[in-house]
Amino acid sequence: MNTTFERDLEAKGFIDVDINPTIDLIAEINRLKKEKNAVILAHYYQESEIQDIADYIGDSLGLSQQAAKTDADVIVFAGVHFMAETAKILSPTKKVLLPDLKAGCSLSDSCPPHLFAKFKEQYPDHLVITYVNCTAELKALSDIVCTSSNAVQIVESLPIDQKIIFGPDRNLGAYVKKKTGRDLVLWNGACMVHEIFSQDKIDALHTAYPDAKFIAHPECEDHILAKADYIGSTSGMLKFTIEDSSQTYIVATESGILHQMQKASPTKTFIPAPPNNMCACNDCPHMKLNTLEKLYNCLYYEQPEISLAEDVIIRAQKPIERMLEISAQLGL
Numbered sequence: 042m043n044t045t046f047e048r049d050l051e052a053k054g055f056i057d058v059d060i061n062p063t064i065d066l067i068a069e070i071n072r073l074k075k076e077k078n079a080v081i082l083a084h085y086y087q088e089s090e091i092q093d094i095a096d097y098i099g100d101s102l103g104l105s106q107q108a109a110k111t112d113a114d115v116i117v118f119a120g121v122h123f124m125a126e127t128a129k130i131l132s133p134t135k136k137v138l139l140p141d142l143k144a145g146c147s148l149s150d151s152c153p154p155h156l157f158a159k160f161k162e163q164y165p166d167h168l169v170i171t172y173v174n175c176t177a178e179l180k181a182l183s184d185i186v187c188t189s190s191n192a193v194q195i196v197e198s199l200p201i202d203q204k205i206i207f208g209p210d211r212n213l214g215a216y217v218k219k220k221t222g223r224d225l226v227l228w229n230g231a232c233m234v235h236e237i238f239s240q241d242k243i244d245a246l247h248t249a250y251p252d253a254k255f256i257a258h259p260e261c262e263d264h265i266l267a268k269a270d271y272i273g274s275t276s277g278m279l280k281f282t283i284e285d286s287s288q289t290y291i292v293a294t295e296s297g298i299l300h301q302m303q304k305a306s307p308t309k310t311f312i313p314a315p316p317n318n319m320c321a322c323n324d325c326p327h328m329k330l331n332t333l334e335k336l337y338n339c340l341y342y343e344q345p346e347i348s349l350a351e352d353v354i355i356r357a358q359k360p361i362e363r364m365l366e367i368s369a370q371l372g373l
Contacts, residue, residue: 055140055141056339056344060337066334070336077340080111080113081340082096082097082108084100084101084328086296086328087119087328090333092301098301100190100276101123102188104120105124105131105132116128117139117336118137119140123149123176125138126177130180133354138340138347143327143330145327146327147231149179151209152176152209154178154179157179164206168199169206170184170186170192170206171185171209172209177354180356180361189274190373192259196225204226205225206228210231210260211230212260214228232260233325234323235260235261235294237318238261238315239314242315243293243314255270255290255293256292257269257293257294259274260294289309297328299313
């Protein structure tokens, strides 16, 4: 690899090469996709211009499953680091690229695998369920992986006397605990995006828009979820707004999803639930590190690439496969 690129990746996390300002970035990205037999996956929380150029748009696990089904040689994951790792776990023979290696995740970072391993040792008779929003190493320490859309059903599918550790998101864990009545041992992790919604500002929006429905992601804190008309995963929230008859929604999750909601229901109004700071909406700073320029350079130079140790891939595949088996049995 070019030593300049190596320095860029180590210091900046992305290929920092000037791009000819006269080129049509979107046209060039589409050309490179064909030339390299590549697909672009974009999470719902990406900037709208990245969503619009993607081959697949969705939540983290759904995107990785789509990638595994394609015959592409190269996967460009416009998301955050753990999502690209999941794609590599499910497609170990494919080249997986991430436009910016520093696109991390506050939730993933809140659960260092070496500390979780020690935590796990305190509960030797517990089965470990981890939310898919975690590192490959944490998945490798797990028995079953879950998503926000199937976590409740996964827990309910287990024997009533089965002791369970749930991590890394304490809010999703508390929601599952409340819905199932099961006594889960929770790791104390959280997503910064879903923990800073302002109840006072949401109440003020309800006053301004009395007919609006309030929908929220289960990673939100309990006092936020308590007032929600609908609680669901990112894809679940999108589906709800398409099928529901209301015309106005206050949306408590990362604001990037509003682009797909508006595209799917152009006559409806979508209002981002505001955080407890000076911003009008709640953006994930990690998700927003990806840009069209970084995506172009990533695809052009095929860097930065995600690599995982073979033993980590093998161990991390097992809990994901277990989740998929249970989900298939339940018809999810």
